[in-house]
Amino acid sequence: MAGFYLVLIRRSINLVVVLFLVLVLTVSLLGETMDKILTDNIRQEVVGSLIDSKIKFQSAADQQAYVNQQIQLRIKNLGLDEPWYAPKRFSNTIFKVMILDLGRSYFTTSDNGSPEVIDIIAERIPRTLLLFGSATIITFVIGLYLGPYLAERHGKTIDKTNVFVSMLSNSLPTFYVGMIMIFVFAFMIPIFPERSLPTSSPSDPLYLVDLLYHMALPLITLVVLGVAVQSYFVRLFVVNILDEDFIKAKRAIGVPKKKILYSHALRNAAPPLLNSIIIGLASIFGGALLVEIVYYWPGMGLLLYDAITVNDAPLIIGIVFVSTLIYVVAVFLTDLAYSFFDPRIKAIS
Numbered sequence: 509m510a511g512f513y514l515v516l517i518r519r520s521i522n523l524v525v526v527l528f529l530v531l532v533l534t535v536s537l538l539g540e541t542m543d544k545i546l547t548d549n550i551r552q553e554v555v556g557s558l559i560d561s562k563i564k565f566q567s568a569a570d571q572q573a574y575v576n577q578q579i580q581l582r583i584k585n586l587g588l589d590e591p592w593y594a595p596k597r598f599s600n601t602i603f604k605v606m607i608l609d610l611g612r613s614y615f616t617t618s619d620n621g622s623p624e625v626i627d628i629i630a631e632r633i634p635r636t637l638l639l640f641g642s643a644t645i646i647t648f649v650i651g652l653y654l655g656p657y658l659a660e661r662h663g664k665t666i667d668k669t670n671v672f673v674s675m676l677s678n679s680l681p682t683f684y685v686g687m688i689m690i691f692v693f694a695f696m697i698p699i700f701p702e703r704s705l706p707t708s709s710p711s712d713p714l715y716l717v718d719l720l721y722h723m724a725l726p727l728i729t730l731v732v733l734g735v736a737v738q739s740y741f742v743r744l745f746v747v748n749i750l751d752e753d754f755i756k757a758k759r760a761i762g763v764p765k766k767k768i769l770y771s772h773a774l775r776n777a778a779p780p781l782l783n784s785i786i787i788g789l790a791s792i793f794g795g796a797l798l799v800e801i802v803y804y805w806p807g808m809g810l811l812l813y814d815a816i817t818v819n820d821a822p823l824i825i826g827i828v829f830v831s832t833l834i835y836v837v838a839v840f841l842t843d844l845a846y847s848f849f850d851p852r853i854k855a856i857s
Contacts, residue, residue, distance in 0.1 A: 633830075
């Protein structure tokens with residue numbers, strides 16, 4: 509157990525270092541954009557505090573002079589008048605991002621009317637996870653049953669067919685298949701709506717039903733494209749396990765074929781399979797953009813597209829940072845799972 513805690517400490521340090529480097533890179537690339545965001549936030553805070561304080565001024569010019577003075581004072585205190593790599597400026601910027609102080613969106617609000625970037629993102633993340641997480645889990649479960657079946661028939665016609673289909677589905681652009689699915693099942697055979705944006709309000713009692721109905725077509729598309737690929741990867745891992753000596757020994761003593769495939773072989777292939785599903789779920793936000801645009805699904809991908817369209821810098825920064833954070837944490841948890849369940853990794857970590 510001591511080895512696991514040592515791995516935990518090392519992985520935690522690696523996580524912090526990676527996040528720190530990502531933040532440094534982000535701050536260095538943002539440049540004037542970051543300055544504008546922080547300056548706008550300061551301006552809003554100063555104006556808001558002025559309204560609450562109810563300070564009386566003799567003229568509008570005096571009021572504006574006071575506002576400008578307070579803004580310049582806060583800019584100097586935060587180090588915004590210095591280069592991004594200056595110690596004061598650097599620490600203030602990194603700290604704000606680390607505590608998820610992402611500012612306010614210029615053009616977008618949440619369903620509750622909040623312009624805070626963190627509120628908008630928190631509202632969209634569950635929808636993206638619902639669609640892509642459901643698709644990932646469904647394809648993974650089907651792949652777990654289909655992969656060992658194909659592994660046992662390695663080199664036969666059905667196995668070669670699956671390899672061809674997986675290569676084809678992996679090479680087809682998801683947005684292109686999505687447009688075909690919309691044309692067929694929304695116009696030619698009008699079973700599903702052409703837009704996946706729910707028509708009811710989130711406060712409606714039937715909103716969840718409406719959301720799931722509009723999610724059906726993009727979900728089917730993702731599952732159809734992912735099943736062959738997932739079953740191919742499971743088959744690949746299981747084929748390697750089937751060549752091990754302990755599997756040959758179990759066959760020699762008469763252990764049923766089904767038990768060998770779905771119990772012994774699949775269980776020993778669990779670590780890489782666990783890694784693939786966790787990394788797949790973590791990569792959701794990277795692959796959500798085109799799919800959500802095609803289907804107009806109200807998730808993180810569509811939110812990022814809308815933010816880029818109107819150049820909503822705070823929202824773009826927030827989405828990129830939160831997506832990176834989720835991915836890094838998922839990889840961190842995967843490393844811990846490996847080190848906990850696989851003694852060989854403990855020994856070398």
